Amino acid sequence: MAEEKKVVRKVIQTSKDMGRFMKDYYYELNEAATTGNRKIAWCTSVGPTELLRAMGFLVYFPETHGAMLGSTRTATDMIPAANALGYSPEICSYLTADVGAYLNKFTPLSKAYPGIETVPKPDVLVFNTNQCRDVQDWFAYYAREYNVPVIGVYTNRSVGDVTETIVDDVAKQIEGLVKPLEEISGNRFDMDKFKEVVGLSRRCSDRWKEVLETNAAKPAPMTFFDSSTLMGPAVVGRGTQVAVDLYDQLLAELKDKAAKREAAVEDEKFRIYWDGMPVWGRLSAHSKLFAGLKANVLSSTYCSSWIFTALDADDPFRSMARAYTELFIVRSDDYKETYIKDKLDFFDIDGIIYHDARTCPNNSNCRYGMVKRVEKLSGIPSLTIDGDLCDMRCVSDEQTKTKVEAFIEQLDELKG
Amino acid sequence: MSQSVYVGIDLGASRTKVAVLDAAKNVIGRAVHNSGTDYGQTAELCLKEALSMAGVGMDAIAAGIATGYGRSNVTFANATKTEIACHGKGCFHYFPHAISIIDIGGQDNKIIKLSDAGLRTEFKMNRKCAAGTGAFLEEMSLRLNIPLEAMNDNAKKSTDMVKLGSYCTVFSGTEVLENIRHGKKVADIVKGLFFSVIKRVLEMDSLTENVVMTGGVVAHNPYLVDMAEEIIGRKIEVPPYPQFSGAIGAALFAINQ
Numbered sequence: 262m263a264e265e266k267k268v269v270r271k272v273i274q275t276s277k278d279m280g281r282f283m284k285d286y287y288y289e290l291n292e293a294a295t296t297g298n299r300k301i302a303w304c305t306s307v308g309p310t311e312l313l314r315a316m317g318f319l320v321y322f323p324e325t326h327g328a329m330l331g332s333t334r335t336a337t338d339m340i341p342a343a344n345a346l347g348y349s350p351e352i353c354s355y356l357t358a359d360v361g362a363y364l365n366k367f368t369p370l371s372k373a374y375p376g377i378e379t380v381p382k383p384d385v386l387v388f389n390t391n392q393c394r395d396v397q398d399w400f401a402y403y404a405r406e407y408n409v410p411v412i413g414v415y416t417n418r419s420v421g422d423v424t425e426t427i428v429d430d431v432a433k434q435i436e437g438l439v440k441p442l443e444e445i446s447g448n449r450f451d452m453d454k455f456k457e458v459v460g461l462s463r464r465c466s467d468r469w470k471e472v473l474e475t476n477a478a479k480p481a482p483m484t485f486f487d488s489s490t491l492m493g494p495a496v497v498g499r500g501t502q503v504a505v506d507l508y509d510q511l512l513a514e515l516k517d518k519a520a521k522r523e524a525a526v527e528d529e530k531f532r533i534y535w536d537g538m539p540v541w542g543r544l545s546a547h548s549k550l551f552a553g554l555k556a557n558v559l560s561s562t563y564c565s566s567w568i569f570t571a572l573d574a575d576d577p578f579r580s581m582a583r584a585y586t587e588l589f590i591v592r593s594d595d596y597k598e599t600y601i602k603d604k605l606d607f608f609d610i611d612g613i614i615y616h617d618a619r620t621c622p623n624n625s626n627c628r629y630g631m632v633k634r635v636e637k638l639s640g641i642p643s644l645t646i647d648g649d650l651c652d653m654r655c656v657s658d659e660q661t662k663t664k665v666e667a668f669i670e671q672l673d674e675l676k677g
Numbered sequence: 678m679s680q681s682v683y684v685g686i687d688l689g690a691s692r693t694k695v696a697v698l699d700a701a702k703n704v705i706g707r708a709v710h711n712s713g714t715d716y717g718q719t720a721e722l723c724l725k726e727a728l729s730m731a732g733v734g735m736d737a738i739a740a741g742i743a744t745g746y747g748r749s750n751v752t753f754a755n756a757t758k759t760e761i762a763c764h765g766k767g768c769f770h771y772f773p774h775a776i777s778i779i780d781i782g783g784q785d786n787k788i789i790k791l792s793d794a795g796l797r798t799e800f801k802m803n804r805k806c807a808a809g810t811g812a813f814l815e816e817m818s819l820r821l822n823i824p825l826e827a828m829n830d831n832a833k834k835s836t837d838m839v840k841l842g843s844y845c846t847v848f849s850g851t852e853v854l855e856n857i858r859h860g861k862k863v864a865d866i867v868k869g870l871f872f873s874v875i876k877r878v879l880e881m882d883s884l885t886e887n888v889v890m891t892g893g894v895v896a897h898n899p900y901l902v903d904m905a906e907e908i909i910g911r912k913i914e915v916p917p918y919p920q921f922s923g924a925i926g927a928a929l930f931a932i933n934q
């Protein structure tokens with residue numbers, strides 16, 4: 262009988278320090294929320310966090326809570342409460358899981374970090390619609406619930422060239438946040454502090470980029486399933502020195518692994534690119550599935566979303582406007598296709614997986630004919646899997662397994 | 678001593694199929710049963726029947742490959758292969774040139790494209806929805822209160838096909854009820870259901886020049902092939918034993934082992 266092979270996954274040492282960082286981060290937020298010693302801003306994952314940090318806020322990102330609900334596989338139990346309130350099962354399942362958790366008075370933070378009872382109550386909610394409209398609705402819900410102000414930046418979507426007009430507009434909007442934030446925080450805006458935070462954020466972004474690029478090595482030292490969690494500090498800690506230090510450490514570890522040819526996936530035979538979000542509740546299962554087939558999913562659009570190369574401490578407002586508009590998710594399909602093609606070349610990819618996440622059209626790039634266009638452009642075969650980031654009712658494990666196995670068989674045949 | 682045979686077991690979500698091939702790649706035995714709840718037991722039952730049809734015993738099995746959703750539940754197979762690979766192999770055996778295979782199964786549909794060399798270039802499986810699969814027709818036969826086996830003849834009798842527009846099985850069910858209420862003939866509704874199955878499958882992917890149709894649903898409802906030919910405007914090939922394409926492909930892999 263054909264037996265399922267036991268898959269040994271390689272440990273990344275720095276992940277322990279990353280874990281400690283996340284723990285400190287949540288306890289600090291919890292202390293601020295319970296004692297009132299610091300103001301708390303909620304921010305979207307690619308929102309204007311540098312400004313918030315420079316204004317003295319501790320910054321909390323509900324999307325990471327959504328991802329936690331997903332990875333702890335508690336999201337699916339929470340979502341129905343939000344659906345019953347009129348938030349459709351078809352919209353962002355980060356939103357519905359998070360709102361559902363709020364309604365159920367539940368947070369996975371309590372189990373992960375004993376003593377934390379709830380998510381930290383916000384003093385202000387700050388969004389950027391660069392990623393989607395859902396974040397605005399999501400924050401509007403909490404603005405009503407907590408009776409706190411919600412402010413934000415409205416960015417164009419499907420942007421081709423990031424023109425000066427767009428940058429001017431977004432930069433003005435970010436500047437426009439200063440006054441309300443001064444009122445809410447009680448702190449005066451300090452340009453030097455702002456520049457320092459933007460500089461640190463850029464350094465964090467540069468390190469993270471280098472970390473991801475270590476996977477160009479053959480064999481690759483890390484998987485997408487590792488980087489999906491290793492990116493935590495780049496999301497919640499950018500703009501701090503400790504995040505920069507952590508990525509310095511991670512970079513050194515991965516460079517060392519690459520030099521020693523330490524493979525993340527034993528006998529790496531297939532190099533896979535992942536487009537779209539992870540299926541958080543199946544991170545480990547998918548990691549094992551691919552590793553068992555000697556396939557390393559080693560590069561992704563998603564993890565590269567926290568690279569902000571345009572950030573420039575000497576021109577903080579405009580460079581933030583540019584950096585947060587230049588992102589993949591904000592751009593036109595033409596741009597996206599070239600971007601993916603570059604990644605395929607850089608990482609020497611054999612096959613592409615598109616995750617069509619039922620509730621996030623914004624991160625599912627396979628819906629407007631791109632799959633066939635990229636295939637034509639690159640000659641690299643691809644597979645689309647249906648699933649979701651959090652809502653496990655949209656995930657069929659058996660179908661995913663069959664599709665992935667069949668896809669790797671196909672790549673194997675092509676390699677001859 | 679009896680001849681050596683090669684076995685392919687396709688443990689599908691609805692039916693389990695076993696094909697027994699001799700070394701010259703002829704199908705000499707086959708059997709099919711509902712997969713039921715005990716996959717292992719059903720596989721053994723099919724194997725016994727197929728071997729008996731082939732006139733050989735267990736000791737004649739030189740190699741066996743399992744495929745289908747329940748492939749890892751088969752204890753007597755040497756290895757497993759996905760049903761995508763096996764369907765491709767089974768069809769290429771009969772049509773050894775570039776083909777697009779449309780497989781309509783009980784729970785899922787596939788479109789598999791093979792190159793002139795028989796290499797797979799692309800495949801698609803339906804999304805997590807029963808629309809367009811055998812399960813859809815089973816559900817509708819219940820609603821119409823006619824046996825599943827009678828669907829094909831009914832569809833052929835239709836003179837004025839009912840158009841069903843819905844995407845999902847539940848909505849289609851409501852549409853069917855509405856048509857019954859309006860006094861539409863059962864034959865016309867069944868043809869409408871067949872048409873919607875074909876439409877759902879064809880919207881999964883584009884097709885290359887030569888098209889092959891397989892699967893249990895096609896085996897039992899050959900009129901689906903006529904309808905598909907009409908829609909795409911060219912001839913569609915159907916291999917011998919279309920329900921067994923996956924099992925035959927698995928047995929062919931066993932021969933190659």
Ligand code: SF4
Nearest residue numbers: 353392393395621623
């Ligand atoms: S981009 Fe997608 S997953 Fe992220 S918040 Fe928007 S809808 Fe949700």
